Amino acid sequence: MKKLTVFRNPAEDKRITYGINLVMEELERQGYEPLFLERPEDPADYRCTPGKKIYAGILEEDEFLRWAYQEELLIFHTQAPKGEGFYLQTLPGGLTVICGGSSTGVLYGCMELLERIKESGELPEEIAFGDEPVFKLRGPAVGLQKTKIEPPRLTYEYPVTPERFPWFYEKEQWKEFLDMLLSMRCNVLYIWSGHPFSSFVKVSDYPEALEVTEEEYERNCSVFRWLTEECDRRGIWVVLKFYNIHIPLPFARAHRLELLQSSIDPLVADYTYKSIVEFIKAFPNVGLMVCLGEALRGDQNKTAWFVETILPAVKQGLLEAGIREEPPVILRGHDCNPFTAMEGAKKLYSNLFTMWKYNGESLTTYYPRGVWQERHQKLSEIKTTHIMNVHILADLEPFRFNAPLYIQKCTQAGRSRLGANGLHLYPLFYWDWPYSPDKTSERLRQMDRDYFWFAAWFRYAWNPDRDERAEKEYWIHCYTQYYDISRETAEKLFEAQEDAAQCAPRILGRVGITEGNRQTLSLGMTMSELTNVDRYRPNRELWNSVARKGEQPDDYVKKELAGEKHVGETPYDMISDVRVFAESALKKIASAVSEVCAGGGRRQELFRIKTDIHAICLMSLSYCKKVEAAMKILLYKYTMDEKCQGDFKLLEEAAELMKESLDYYRELADLTQDTYLYANSMQTRQRKIPFTDGDAYGHWTQCLPEYEKEYMSFVRNLDGLKNGVLPRAESEEEIVPLQPSGFTLLSEECETYKIEKGECIFKDSHGQIQKAAPELSNLTGIRMDLGDAMNGGVHIKIRFEEDSYLLVGYMQTGGVEWLKLPDLETNTHADDRGGLAAVYRNAVKTKGCPVVEIHAYQYEKGEHDIYFGNGGYMIAGVVSQQTVLAPRNADLGGEGLETLDWMYGQ
Numbered sequence: 001m002k003k004l005t006v007f008r009n010p011a012e013d014k015r016i017t018y019g020i021n022l023v024m025e026e027l028e029r030q031g032y033e034p035l036f037l038e039r040p041e042d043p044a045d046y047r048c049t050p051g052k053k054i055y056a057g058i059l060e061e062d063e064f065l066r067w068a069y070q071e072e073l074l075i076f077h078t079q080a081p082k083g084e085g086f087y088l089q090t091l092p093g094g095l096t097v098i099c100g101g102s103s104t105g106v107l108y109g110c111m112e113l114l115e116r117i118k119e120s121g122e123l124p125e126e127i128a129f130g131d132e133p134v135f136k137l138r139g140p141a142v143g144l145q146k147t148k149i150e151p152p153r154l155t156y157e158y159p160v161t162p163e164r165f166p167w168f169y170e171k172e173q174w175k176e177f178l179d180m181l182l183s184m185r186c187n188v189l190y191i192w193s194g195h196p197f198s199s200f201v202k203v204s205d206y207p208e209a210l211e212v213t214e215e216e217y218e219r220n221c222s223v224f225r226w227l228t229e230e231c232d233r234r235g236i237w238v239v240l241k242f243y244n245i246h247i248p249l250p251f252a253r254a255h256r257l258e259l260l261q262s263s264i265d266p267l268v269a270d271y272t273y274k275s276i277v278e279f280i281k282a283f284p285n286v287g288l289m290v291c292l293g294e295a296l297r298g299d300q301n302k303t304a305w306f307v308e309t310i311l312p313a314v315k316q317g318l319l320e321a322g323i324r325e326e327p328p329v330i331l332r333g334h335d336c337n338p339f340t341a342m343e344g345a346k347k348l349y350s351n352l353f354t355m356w357k358y359n360g361e362s363l364t365t366y367y368p369r370g371v372w373q374e375r376h377q378k379l380s381e382i383k384t385t386h387i388m389n390v391h392i393l394a395d396l397e398p399f400r401f402n403a404p405l406y407i408q409k410c411t412q413a414g415r416s417r418l419g420a421n422g423l424h425l426y427p428l429f430y431w432d433w434p435y436s437p438d439k440t441s442e443r444l445r446q447m448d449r450d451y452f453w454f455a456a457w458f459r460y461a462w463n464p465d466r467d468e469r470a471e472k473e474y475w476i477h478c479y480t481q482y483y484d485i486s487r488e489t490a491e492k493l494f495e496a497q498e499d500a501a502q503c504a505p506r507i508l509g510r511v512g513i514t515e516g517n518r519q520t521l522s523l524g525m526t527m528s529e530l531t532n533v534d535r536y537r538p539n540r541e542l543w544n545s546v547a548r549k550g551e552q553p554d555d556y557v558k559k560e561l562a563g564e565k566h567v568g569e570t571p572y573d574m575i576s577d578v579r580v581f582a583e584s585a586l587k588k589i590a591s592a593v594s595e596v597c598a599g600g601g602r603r604q605e606l607f608r609i610k611t612d613i614h615a616i617c618l619m620s621l622s623y624c625k626k627v628e629a630a631m632k633i634l635l636y637k638y639t640m641d642e643k644c645q646g647d648f649k650l651l652e653e654a655a656e657l658m659k660e661s662l663d664y665y666r667e668l669a670d671l672t673q674d675t676y677l678y679a680n681s682m683q684t685r686q687r688k689i690p691f692t693d694g695d696a697y698g699h700w701t702q703c704l705p706e707y708e709k710e711y712m713s714f715v716r717n718l719d720g721l722k723n724g725v726l727p728r729a730e731s732e733e734e735i736v737p738l739q740p741s742g743f744t745l746l747s748e749e750c751e752t753y754k755i756e757k758g759e760c761i762f763k764d765s766h767g768q769i770q771k772a773a774p775e776l777s778n779l780t781g782i783r784m785d786l787g788d789a790m791n792g793g794v795h796i797k798i799r800f801e802e803d804s805y806l807l808v809g810y811m812q813t814g815g816v817e818w819l820k821l822p823d824l825e826t827n828t829h830a831d832d833r834g835g836l837a838a839v840y841r842n843a844v845k846t847k848g849c850p851v852v853e854i855h856a857y858q859y860e861k862g863e864h865d866i867y868f869g870n871g872g873y874m875i876a877g878v879v880s881q882q883t884v885l886a887p888r889n890a891d892l893g894g895e896g897l898e899t900l901d902w903m904y905g906q
């Protein structure tokens with residue numbers, strides 16, 4: 001046994017104690033016999049204790065360290081440690097000093113020393129090393145959220161109870177996770193909830209708001225308090241995230257309010273204010289993170305909510321608790337105007353942070369650019385800490401993503417191109433925390449399965465500027481240790497995973513509809529989504545801000561036909577690159593795994609990595625063939641005549657390619673049947689691409705029959721087309737007008753009118769109807785002043801006589817004067833009442849306004865106060881929810897058979 005002395009730090013700081021204890025445990029594991037001793041009264045006497053010694057403290061506060069510094073025994077060859085920085089040094093006389101800029105700095109110094117002891121098996125003879133983090137905030141998000149919705153509650157609404165979230169109460173698991181985070185030097189843990197207050201605080205004026213039982217409430221508070229303390233001793237700050245404005249179900253019922261509040265109701269404001277006051281009093285060290293949208297509409301409302309309700313409540317809470325120091329408040333840029341909100345907030349509050357999504361809700365590139373880059377830069381210019389949010393990984397799920405060098409570049413881009421100095425990281429399978437989606441006899445935990453996902457992000461958040469070659473060696477070394485494999489095997493494993501990582505981001509960036517979790521990339525895409533992209537409301541920022549500069553298939557073919565030069569990555573470039581990466585990844589992983597004899601524990605994981613890479617390869621090859629087919633179809637589409645007749649050879653070749661793509665997909669479905677429970681972690685109707693409904697279409701085996709049908713329809717319709725057969729266009733006479741349902745309009749500023757030629761869709765005489773789809777001809781519409789609609793929006797108070805559809809018309813164009821159809825990229829509630837997909841496209845033609853498309857929203861019988869936000873729109877009538885609405889393109893905008901969607905059976 002090697003003897004060693006640890007001088008106790010008299011300050012008894014919990015972080016220092018935690019760090020020193022970890023070092024002691026490691027020393028014991030390595031055969032030392034460490035002994036605690038009081039620090040000698042005269043600092044110079046430290047030498048009198050024989051053998052090796054350790055001492056840890058905060059530079060600015062510690063007497064002993066100050067003495068050593070003045071004596072020039074403690075000398076920094078780098079910067080003196082500040083904040084979370086630390087310096088390790090061996091002083092003459094065998095004393096190793098761990099010197100931190102703060103208690104967290106000391107803790108990180110301990111972690112550094114611990115790693116070195118682990119690596120070499122002993123306390124270093126001589127050490128002189130200083131380090132500090134580059135990113136100020138580094139930590140993961142964990143969701144108090146679930147994969148499915150629990151009606152009547154809406155998205156994000158899950159009271160915190162042991163049945164829903166057993167893991168929240170499992171202390172041992174938390175400790176394991178927190179220790180992992182500490183080893184990765186994380187200093188923040190974000191906990192996401194839609195509306196946490198009704199599970200964690202009681203508001204005396206609103207006892208009806210509590211959503212959990214008294215016992216559950218007590219238990220929640222005690223676990224949460226325990227968690228914040230455990231975090232604190234590890235230097236981790238807890239931040240609670242909430243959306244606005246959600247209210248608890250019992251409160252909504254008691255006050256006859258809607259669960260989602262789209263504008264500010266004084267009662268709701270009072271309730272929220274008081275909840276936050278109570279929360280701050282109960283948990284003063286917990287930070288808050290706010291998302292001012294998605295339910296609340298209108299930017300001016302969102303800013304007002306932040307500066308008039310949320311921040312004053314935080315301040316009041318502090319006042320009542322007698323706390324001077326303002327806890328941090330993070331404003332997410334999501335679905336609000338963060339600039340006006342921050343402008344107002346800065347006048348009130350000093351400790352503000354901002355956050356914005358890195359690549360949206362996918363990981364697509366380390367070359368972020370465009371308007372999203374500008375937004376980041378502008379937020380970072382505010383000079384509060386700006387956090388890059390690596391949000392839902394909709395294009396990577398459900399597979400592993402162990403690609404440290406890819407991740408390193410993202411952190412570099414985050415800092416250099418976006419101005420970020422904080423990292424907020426989602427787990428790879430967010431909605432199902434703590435489990436991974438692998439189909440195993442016992443569910444795997446994400447913290448184990450995705451260990452390297454977390455490790456890589458946080459390593460580079462600490463310091464993105466590490467030499468790439470040395471990093472490769474570092475990770476190879478980690479793999480040899482972690483999986484107990486040879487260096488040669490580890491190198492192949494490393495390269496295979498880096499190659500595989502290139503596939504999904506490139507595919508999505510070139511041909512995807514959206515980076516949002518509306519699309520699950522790994523499930524494939526339909527031919528209509530590839531060749532008639534406008535129909536799916538593509539999120540163009542995917543292509544313009546977070547993909548390599550290049551051309552989407554539609555652009556490419558149009559340019560080709562116009563004889564224009566191609567710029568950037570073409571779909572064909574993507575196809576050939578992805579194919580190379582996918583095949584190389586598969587080859588390398590197969591070779592790596594063949595060198596490993598079967599074994600238990602982590603070795604098993606290598607086989608699962610191989611399955612993942614195999615699946616990524618099949619998915620990629622299936623995409624490559626399908627995109628090639630799509631390119632041929634597009635070429636046909638843009639060269640055919642008005643009877644859809646053209647060069648059939650193109651379609652024949654496309655059919656052949658579709659078949660090959662389908663063959664790969666079949667293999668993929670086969671492979672994943674036994675290895676994955678589902679592809680997507682959010683299994684709700686929010687999922688739209690490739691097919692609506694993430695539950696019904698959450699696995700490749702569920703999508704396969706649709707792709708089979710698509711292929712067969714194409715072949716059948718191609719045959720017909722060659723014989724000049726086109727689908728029969730519905731003649732207008734055959735269309736039966738919809739039956740109106742009764743309602744009473746209660747808003748005085750609006751009026752009703754008959755939908756017919758000559759009427760105006762706005763009260764102030766804008767938009768005279770020239771033609772409307774015959775379905776609408778019996779209906780009574782509601783009109784408002786266009787000016788009011790543009791200037792703050794209009795509340796429509798209405799009473800429905802039965803459960804109804806409200807038919808709302810959106811202008812089929814951009815422009816700030818028109819109400820924007822909410823999109824699922826920024827508003828998860830966009831489809832809560834149905835209505836996201838148009839029922840009648842090109843349905844009303846008016847003078848002076850763009851052509852209108854009709855969406856049908858479900859409302860229950862009774863009174864409603866409907867507020868959609870800023871911008872003009874049309875209400876075309878009310879029909880019963882019993883009505884079967886047959887979606888169609890009414891063709892008043894000049895769209896028709898030429899989309900070729902009918903060929904795929906769409």
Ligand code: GTR
Pocket residue numbers: 291334361391392516517518686823824825826827828
């Ligand atoms: C939405 C997305 C949600 C959630 C949200 C957010 O658009 O659909 O799942 O991630 O963004 O950013 O909070």
